[in-house]
Structure formats: C-alpha cells, structure tokens
Amino acid sequence: MAMNAKTIPNEEMFYGHKACGGCGGSLTVRLAMKVLGKKSIGVYPPNCMSTVGFIYPHMCYFGNATTAPFAASGAVMSGLRAGADALGHEDWHVYCMAGDGGTADIGIQALSGAIDRNDRVIYICYDNEAYMNTGIQKSGLTPTGTRTTNTPAGSNIHGAIQPKKRIFEIVAAHGIPYAATASVGYPEDYLRKLEKAAACPGTSFIHVLAPCPTGWQAPSEITIELAKEAVDTGMWFLAEYENGQYHLNKNPKEFASIEAYLKKQGRFSHMVQADFDELAAQRDEQWGRMRAEWCD
Amino acid sequence: MNRPKMNPPQAGGKMKLPVGPNAPGGYLMDVSSGMRVFRPVIDQEKCVHCLRCFLVCPDGTIDKSGEQLEIDYDYCKGCGICAHECKVKAIEMIMEGDA
Ligand SMILES: Cc1ncc(C[n+]2csc(CCOP(=O)(O)OP(=O)(O)O)c2C)c(N)n1
Numbered sequence A: 001m002a003m004n005a006k007t008i009p010n011e012e013m014f015y016g017h018k019a020c021g022g023c024g025g026s027l028t029v030r031l032a033m034k035v036l037g038k039k040s041i042g043v044y045p046p047n048c049m050s051t052v053g054f055i056y057p058h059m060c061y062f063g064n065a066t067t068a069p070f071a072a073s074g075a076v077m078s079g080l081r082a083g084a085d086a087l088g089h090e091d092w093h094v095y096c097m098a099g100d101g102g103t104a105d106i107g108i109q110a111l112s113g114a115i116d117r118n119d120r121v122i123y124i125c126y127d128n129e130a131y132m133n134t135g136i137q138k139s140g141l142t143p144t145g146t147r148t149t150n151t152p153a154g155s156n157i158h159g160a161i162q163p164k165k166r167i168f169e170i171v172a173a174h175g176i177p178y179a180a181t182a183s184v185g186y187p188e189d190y191l192r193k194l195e196k197a198a199a200c201p202g203t204s205f206i207h208v209l210a211p212c213p214t215g216w217q218a219p220s221e222i223t224i225e226l227a228k229e230a231v232d233t234g235m236w237f238l239a240e241y242e243n244g245q246y247h248l249n250k251n252p253k254e255f256a257s258i259e260a261y262l263k264k265q266g267r268f269s270h271m272v273q274a275d276f277d278e279l280a281a282q283r284d285e286q287w288g289r290m291r292a293e294w295c296d
Numbered sequence B: 001m002n003r004p005k006m007n008p009p010q011a012g013g014k015m016k017l018p019v020g021p022n023a024p025g026g027y028l029m030d031v032s033s034g035m036r037v038f039r040p041v042i043d044q045e046k047c048v049h050c051l052r053c054f055l056v057c058p059d060g061t062i063d064k065s066g067e068q069l070e071i072d073y074d075y076c077k078g079c080g081i082c083a084h085e086c087k088v089k090a091i092e093m094i095m096e097g098d099a
C-alpha cells in the first residue's frame, strides 16, 4: 500500500519535542517513525534531534531510542541489530537519525563499517547543511558560499569555499543494497523510500534535505517550500541506487531560478552575481554527469 | 483530540523520576505552546480534507482521526507551515491574544 497522508498512521511517535518551529529535521524524524513504527530502535548521535528529543525526564520518542557517541552511529546500530535479533525481535527496525555533520564528517567511518558488514540497519541522514546544534558551523555538506559562524562572509571570501561532499555517491560506491536521496519538500517520495529501506534485507541509507529556519535564516513557514525549490532548482536531486544501478527520480527539463531560492535565505544574503554563477556552474556539472551516467 | 498529553509526576503519585541512564519513552513534562506567537485556525467550511497540513506539520499537532481536523494547541508552535502549504487557504494565522 502506498504511503501517503491518508494511509500513514495518525498516531505520533515523536511528540512534544523542543525543535525550533518549522524544523525540517523534526519532520524527517516524525515521518520516519510513521513508516518504521513503534517497533523500532532509534540511534541519535549528538545533533539537534537528540537534543530536542531527550530532555530528561521529558522524553519525546515514543519508541525505543538511544543516544550514541558522535562517531559511532553505524557501530551502535550494528550492536542493537545483533541484540534485537538475539532476543527474537527480527521484526524490529534499527535506524539512526544522523545530521550532515554526523554523517559526512564525524560518523563516516562507522557508517562505512556498517555498510561493509551489510547489517540490516537503516541509516537516515537529515541534512540541514551545517552543524546546527552547536550554533551553525560548516560541515562537509554545507554548500559553497554559505555563511556560517566559522565561514563568515567578508569582502575577500564569500562564505564556505568547498562544495558539498557527494556522500550519496560515496555510500553507493560501497555497493550498498539500497541508497536514496530525498527532501522534506517531496514527502510522498520520502515515505516511499522509507518503505523500501524498511523492506531491505541489508544496510540501507537515505539522505534527506531538511531545511533549518534558524541556521538558514529563513521564515519558519517556508521550510517545505525551500526543500521543494532546492530540488526544482537542481541544487538538490532525488535519486536511488539499487542493484548496482543509479536512477534519477526527477529530471527537470528546466531548472527554477537558483537566485530566487538563495535570496529567500539569510545565509546567502551576502552573495553577488559571481556567487550565483558559481553555484549554477556546480549544479550544471553535477547534472551533466548524473544525466550522462544515471539515465538509460 | 487524539494526541499525547502532558503528564508530569505528581507529588506522592506513581511515577518516580527515573534514576540512571534510562527513562521511559513518550513521557511529557511540559507543553510547547509558549513558543507560539501566531495561532493557526482552520476554517472547517473551506477545508477540503486533503491532509497536506497533517502530512507536513513538523510537530504532528494536527489530528486527523476525527471528522474534522483538530489542532493540539498544547504542542503547536505556530510555525505557519500548515497555513502556507494549504492550497485552498483554509488556515489563518492569528496573533495570540487577538484570537
Ligand atoms: C565527539 C564530539 N564532537 C563534538 C560534539 C559537539 N556537537 C554536538 S551536536 C554537534 C553538531 C551536529 O551537527 P549535525 O550532525 O549536522 O546535526 P545538527 O546539529 O545540524 O542537527 C556538535 C559538533 C560532540 N557532542 N561530540
């Protein structure tokens, strides 16, 4: 049965959390719990979602959940999987909710190990494009030109100088059974990918773009709009990797304006034409490669 | 309303604060309504029950179990996503105090 607003359960399993209003990360968690259900064990390394969900004794996860050392999400999931199986809970899902920093930088080694063992765990990365919980620092998934607290924008350097790491492709290069990218701007697509991950007999990985009104310096009501526009402008993409094949889920004939998307966000407010052009060039390079190599 | 309720331990009550590394899940000590500046109000006449607002609310505070949608004002933060995403503009954001 297709998962959508009508078919997902009404019951909330991540409730009363203290995320900022309009937080895309908390929607990533909420929808994941709707698909994975209460019979799941969540691993939350240090990030906004562990901070806003475990405020002892105010506990907002209605299923089992634990924090993990920052670098260890993949390893902690493997241990919980082995424990759940030993107790006969084969029908329980083990998943993690790691940030972009926790995935592309600090947790990358444990993630790689989990994929190598092909443990039946679901690795979800909610990507708000910076280390938000510590006050907006640049991560390996922060886009070029983003102003963060450790990549300030001045007259010489306009924010972050590195491009976003291609973590989806890094994960796929392991030969993982299932990997996908998603966006909270396309929630039905995300739900479908969660279902696939839940049915996967080995390791699965979903990388979800999840805007952060606080760190992106954008109004709280446009979180979904921004997440959708990121895809429509080609700044983000919806894709899957399965049976050793890449597949682009959405291949727009024309991209929406990058400039309009960026101008809605304070973190890019210093940008000049050359910065917009640089991001458009990066996008065109990425899409040229994806279209040539990932399409039939 | 079919949403979890705040349930802080009562003096002399059953629930004792957990000591040690574990605590019961789904245990709410506090509400989130203090974070709200604008209150979403659904015009039930205009609502076409598409459930888009229920789907995208980051806080899960829109209950779809009844005939009409209901918002849990204990936990709604007033982010405005529901109103912004409603195609038929059935949700209005009203300044708290004016509501
Ligand atoms: C080993 C270690 N280093 C640093 C920290 C501090 N720390 C806690 S949360 C966080 C930011 C996490 O960023 P990300 O993974 O992107 O998640 P977000 O906060 O953006 O949701 C950092 C650096 C820590 N807890 N442990």
Ligand code: SF4
Residues within 6 Å of the ligand: A018, A019, A020, A021, A022, A023, A024, A025, A026, A048, A052, A128, A132, A133, A211, A212, A213, A214, A215
């Ligand atoms: S800082 Fe950003 S990611 Fe963290 S809780 Fe607030 S909106 Fe969510």
Ligand code: SF4
Residues within 6 Å of the ligand: B042, B046, B047, B048, B049, B050, B051, B052, B053, B054, B069, B085, B086, B087, B088, B089, B090, B091
């Ligand atoms: S989005 Fe609007 S029309 Fe759809 S269910 Fe919500 S209030 Fe009703």
Ligand code: SF4
Residues within 6 Å of the ligand: A022, B040, B056, B057, B058, B059, B060, B061, B062, B071, B075, B076, B077, B078, B079, B080, B081, B082, B083
């Ligand atoms: S204002 Fe925000 S938190 Fe409140 S019901 Fe609407 S989407 Fe949910």
Ligand SMILES: [Mg+2]
Residues within 6 Å of the ligand: A099, A100, A101, A126, A127, A128, A129, A130, A131, A132
């Ligand atoms: Mg982050």
